[in-house]
Amino acid sequence: MPRCFHEAEYARIAIKLILVINGHEIDWLSPINDALKKKLKRQIKTWNLTAAVLNNQLAYENQLISV
Secondary structure (H helix, E strand, O other), X not given: OOHHHHXXXXXXXXXXXXXXXXXXXHHHHHHHHHHHHHHOHHHHHHHOEEEEEEEHHHHHHOOOOOO
């Protein structure tokens, strides 16, 4: 891993995992979001992560992707 990963002060930074599912209905995101958080529960707690599931429309609105 790059040196910056070894030297980072993880207590002072926020890491957010974002899964973008292209063409997915907004109403279908919540169960997938819940399942992802359940599956990553230990990693989320250990590394103080946050996780979210978005479709391409929400990712675009949050400026995570471009057209």
